[in-house]
Amino acid sequence: MLNNRRKVINKTLNQILFILALMLCWELLARTGWFPPLLFPRLSDVLRTLITDIRSGEIVGRLYFSLYLIAQGLALAVVTAAVAAVLALCSPIVSDWVQAVMAILHPLPGISVLPIIILWLGTGPRSIVAVIWFSSVWPLIANLHTGLRSVPATQIEVGQNLGLKGVRLIGKVLIPSAFPYILTGLRVAWARAWQASVAAEMVFGASGGEGGLGWFIYKKRFFMEIASVFGGMFVIIVVGLIVERLCFEWVEARTVRRWGMTLE
Amino acid sequence: MTNQAGLVIENLSKTFHTKHKSIQALSGINLTVGKGEFVNIIGPSGCGKSTLLRCIAAFEKPTEGRLLLNGQESTKPGIDRMMVFQNFEQLFPWLTVRKNVMFALNASTRVANRIEQREWADHYLNLVGLKGFEDFYPHQLSGGMKQRVAIARALSVQPEILLMDEPFGSLDAITRSALQRELFRIWQETKVTIIFVTHNIDESIILGDRIVVLKANPGRIHSIVENHLPRPRSKDDPQFNQMWEKIHSLLNAETGIPPVEERLTGRVRQDRRLTAGAYLSLAEEVHRANPPE
Ligand SMILES: Nc1ncnc2c1ncn2[C@@H]1O[C@H](COP(=O)(O)OP(=O)(O)O)[C@@H](O)[C@H]1O
Numbered sequence: 329m330l331n332n333r334r335k336v337i338n339k340t341l342n343q344i345l346f347i348l349a350l351m352l353c354w355e356l357l358a359r360t361g362w363f364p365p366l367l368f369p370r371l372s373d374v375l376r377t378l379i380t381d382i383r384s385g386e387i388v389g390r391l392y393f394s395l396y397l398i399a400q401g402l403a404l405a406v407v408t409a410a411v412a413a414v415l416a417l418c419s420p421i422v423s424d425w426v427q428a429v430m431a432i433l434h435p436l437p438g439i440s441v442l443p444i445i446i447l448w449l450g451t452g453p454r455s456i457v458a459v460i461w462f463s464s465v466w467p468l469i470a471n472l473h474t475g476l477r478s479v480p481a482t483q484i485e486v487g488q489n490l491g492l493k494g495v496r497l498i499g500k501v502l503i504p505s506a507f508p509y510i511l512t513g514l515r516v517a518w519a520r521a522w523q524a525s526v527a528a529e530m531v532f533g534a535s536g537g538e539g540g541l542g543w544f545i546y547k548k549r550f551f552m553e554i555a556s557v558f559g560g561m562f563v564i565i566v567v568g569l570i571v572e573r574l575c576f577e578w579v580e581a582r583t584v585r586r587w588g589m590t591l592e
Numbered sequence: 593m594t595n596q597a598g599l600v601i602e603n604l605s606k607t608f609h610t611k612h613k614s615i616q617a618l619s620g621i622n623l624t625v626g627k628g629e630f631v632n633i634i635g636p637s638g639c640g641k642s643t644l645l646r647c648i649a650a651f652e653k654p655t656e657g658r659l660l661l662n663g664q665e666s667t668k669p670g671i672d673r674m675m676v677f678q679n680f681e682q683l684f685p686w687l688t689v690r691k692n693v694m695f696a697l698n699a700s701t702r703v704a705n706r707i708e709q710r711e712w713a714d715h716y717l718n719l720v721g722l723k724g725f726e727d728f729y730p731h732q733l734s735g736g737m738k739q740r741v742a743i744a745r746a747l748s749v750q751p752e753i754l755l756m757d758e759p760f761g762s763l764d765a766i767t768r769s770a771l772q773r774e775l776f777r778i779w780q781e782t783k784v785t786i787i788f789v790t791h792n793i794d795e796s797i798i799l800g801d802r803i804v805v806l807k808a809n810p811g812r813i814h815s816i817v818e819n820h821l822p823r824p825r826s827k828d829d830p831q832f833n834q835m836w837e838k839i840h841s842l843l844n845a846e847t848g849i850p851p852v853e854e855r856l857t858g859r860v861r862q863d864r865r866l867t868a869g870a871y872l873s874l875a876e877e878v879h880r881a882n883p884p885e
C-alpha cells in the first residue's frame with residue numbers, strides 16, 4: 329500500500345521533471361534567435377502575456393463563456409441520453425433504433441455538422457451549444473445504454489420483490505447500478521464537449537464579439553499576438569487537466585472505487 | 593380448503609416459449625406449505641426448482657394453476673415472499689451492509705423513519721451474526737458474509753415466506769455447514785416459513801421438516817419425504833444415513849440424464865455417499881453443456 333503510493337509519487341515526479349525539461353528546451357531554443365520570435369515566442373514571454381491576459385480579465389471572461397456554453401450543451405446531452413436510454417430500456421424496438429442511430433452518427437466528428445448547424449441556427453451561441461450537444465450525446469447514450477443493460481437481473485428482481493417499479497426502480501436500482509458506465513460516459517462527453525467548443529469557436533466567435541477560449545485564440549492569431557495564442561492553449565490544457573484529474577478522479581474515488589465497482 | 597393458512601400451490605404448470613421451442617419446466621405441481629414450516633426442495637439440475645420458487649415469488653407467471661397465500665391469490669411480487677438468491681450480485685454494491693438492509697425497509701415502506709430503519713437493520717444484522725460489519729461495502733465481504741446480509745435484508749421486511757434458491761451453493765463446505773446451522777437457529781427465532789431449494793442431499797436432510805423430491809422433464813413432484821430426525825442432525829447418525837440412502841435412490845431413479853449415470857456407475861460402486869454428490873454436480877455440468885430440448 330505505502331510502497332504503491334511511493335511508486336505513484338515517483339512516477340508523477342518523473343513526469344513533471346520531464347515536462348519542465350521540455351519547457352526549458354523551448355525557452356533555450358527560442359532564445360537562440362534561429363526562429364522569428366513572432367512565430368515562435370519564448371516561453372517566458374508566453375507566460376508573461378498569459379498573466380497580463382488573466383489580470384485584464386480577458387481570459388477569465390472567455391473561459392467563463394466557454395464553460396457556460398459547455399454546461400448548456402452537456403446538460404441537454406445528458407437529458408437526451410437519459411430519455412433515449414430509458415426508452416430503449418422499456419422497448420426492444422426502440423433499443424434497436426437507438427443502436428442504429430448511434431452506429432451511424434457516432435463516428436461523425438461533432439465539428440463536421442457545424443456548417444449545417446450554422447445554416448439552421450445562425451452564427452450565435454446556440455450553434456456552439458448544438459455542436460457541443462452533438463459531440464457529447466453519443467458517448468453518453470452508448471454508455472448509459474450499456475450500463476442499464478449490464479445491471480444484474482437479480483438486483484432488479486430484489487427491487488421488484490421490495491415493491492419497486494417504474495421510475496422508483498430506475499432511480500433506486502438501475503441508475504446506481506449503471507453508475508460506473510454513467511461516469512465513463514460523462515468523462516468522454518466532457519472531453520468531447522471541451523474540444524468541440526474550442527473547435528466551433530475557431531470558425532466564428534459567437535455574436536457581437538462575444539466568444540469563448542477558441543474565439544480568443546482565433547482573434548489573437550488574427551492580430552498576430554502569438555504569445556497570447558499559446559497562452560490560450562495553456563489555459564485549455566490546464567482546465568482539461570483540472571476537470572479530468574480533480575473533478576472526475578475525486579468523484580471516482582468516492583463512488584465506484586469505494587464500492588468496488590470499477591469497470592476494468 | 594382454500595382458506596388455509598400458509599401457501600397452497602394448485603396444479604401449477606409452467607411452459608417457457610422461446611423462439612424455436614417450448615420448454616415445459618413444471619407440470620401439475622400440488623403442494624401445501626404450512627405457516628412456519630421448513631420445506632426443502634431437491635432435484636436434479638434443470639428439473640424446475642428455480643422456476644417453482646420464481647413462480648411462488650411471482651417473478652414468473654404460471655402457465656396453469658394458481659398460488660394462494662393465506663387464501664388470497666398472489667400474482668405480483670411482494671414483501672410477504674422474499675427471495676434469497678444463490679448469486680452474490682444480489683447485494684447492492686454501492687450501499688454498505690447496513691444501507692442494504694435499510695434500502696429494503698425504505699423501498700418497501702415497511703419502516704419510514706430513518707432512525708428506526710437503522711435500528712431494525714442493526715437488529716437483523718445482529719441476528720445473522722454480522723455485528724461490527726455494518727459499515728462494510730459488499731465487495732469487502734466473503735461469500736458467506738454476503739449471503740448473511742442477503743438473509744438479513746430479506747428477513748428485515750418480515751416476510752411470511754423466505755424463498756431460498758440454493759443460497760449456499762457457491763460457498764465452501766465449512767462455510768456452508770456453518771450457515772446451515774445459523775439458518776436453522778434463525779428459523780427457530782423468527783418462525784418464518786422457509787422454502788429452501790438445494791441439490792445437495794446432506795443439506796436437504798439437515799435443514800427441513802419435509803423434503804420435496806422433484807423429477808425432471810417436465811418438472812413434477814416425485815415424492816415428499818417427511819423428515820423428523822432429532823435435532824441437531826448429524827451425518828454420523830445411522831438414521832441420517834438411512835434418510836440419505838432413501839433420497840439418493842429417489843433421485844437416482846429419476847434424474848433422467850443417462851449419460852451421467854453411465855459415467856458414474858463405476859464410481860457408485862466404490863462409495864455411494866461421495867458419488868451421489870459428484871453425481872449431482874456432474875449432472876449439473878452435463879445439463880449446462882447440453883440443456884434438455
Ligand atoms: N426464462 C427461461 N426461458 C426459457 N427456459 C427457461 C427459463 N428459465 C428456465 N428455463 C428452463 O426451464 C427448465 C427448468 O429450469 P430451472 O427452474 O432453472 O431448473 P433448476 O433450478 O432445477 O436447475 C430448464 O430446462 C431451463 O432451461
Ligand SMILES: [Mg+2]
Pocket residue numbers: 641642643757
Ligand atoms: Mg436453479
